[in-house]
Amino acid sequence: MREIIFDTETTGLDPKSGDRMVEIGCIEMVGRVETGRTFHAYFNPERDMPMEAERVHGLSAAFLATKPRFAESADELLAFLGDSPLVAHNAGFDFGFLNNELERIGRAAISLDRMVDTVALARKKHPGAKNSLDALCTRYGIDRSHRVKHGALLDAELLAQVYVELTGGRQIGLELAAVHSVTVAAAVVSVSETSAPSRPVRPPRPHTASAEELGRHSEFIAGIDNAIWAR
Template sequence: MREIVFDTETTGLDPKTGDRMVEIGCIELVNRVPTGATYHAYFNPDRDMPAGAEAVHGLSAAFLSDKPRFREKCDELLAFIADSPLVAHNAGFDFGFLNAELDHCGLEAVCLTRMIDTVALAKRRHPGAKLSLDALCTRYGIDRSHRVKHGALLDAELLAQVYVELTGGRQIGLGLGSTATESTVVEITTAIVRDRPFRPARPHAATPEELARHAAFVDTIKGAIWAA
């Protein structure tokens, strides 16, 4: 199964008030294993960058001024994500900005049925625990020492590791987890048995000669408690 883990950086919190997406990073997973295929792009938002947002992701208006607009890159982005499920942390936020940008281009929104929210997954698995990406990386021993500021591709890479852990751990990629079907187990077991060489059953009863040697040995034991 193909899935896309993605993250966005923006000028603020609400696309309905004029905030725009300025970066997106996508990681391809197949059967919960990263394939190495990624998509990453910066976008010129055609507006200023609030100081608070820049403090989070470090992307200034000057840096973004020569980057393409979203409409110039949306076709290749849509080609990359195709019709795969989309995984994000607090996914409603990222879907909101992605669909707002698509709307600006007059394109159809990504259906929310494709959304997988790792915050919701973490809440079910770890009720009452901290659910931030940093907290989940710490919980699962995922190295985030290189995460000085938020970055869409870096955060997507970290989230992909978190998502694998939230959905059963790295054994999923080997097909050995609880997701294996009964028929799969039967097929594997049958194949193992079929490949074993035939060995005839070995006799387990002692021969008359062995019994005689054992009796002679017992007779040599002095003061045996069973002879009292």
């Protein structure tokens, strides 16, 4: 199944109050495996960049002023998204901004039926634990040392790895164990099928004590002083 893992960066927290999406990064996965296809774009928000938001993602108004408006990249983005499920961390936030941008240019909103929220998956799998992207990367041993600031494509790449773990993991250890078992089984069959030299069949040897041996044992037991079994 084809899925798109995506993340956005914005000018703030509320698209309905005038905040805009300024970056989107998308990763294509098929069968929980990254295909190498990505979509990444910056957008000119046609407004200022609050300092609080810039501290999070490092995107200044001057940098974004040279980038295309969302309307200029919408067709390419929608073609990449296709009709696949869309996976995001705290997905309601990203869907809100993406659909707000589509609404502004008169395009149909993306159905929430396509939304997969990894925060909800994390809460179900690890109730009571921290479920931020950083916390989940730590939990699953995913290297995020290169994540100095938030970035849509970088965060989508990290989330793709987290998503695999949240949905069962790659189970590499089990796969190796299965291969090892098959190899061992084949070796056993190979040995058993190898012709062995013929040997004479020996009759079974008796393993019971003789009357003489039983007598000596009784004498030995009787000579033990203060035996525990005689108390």
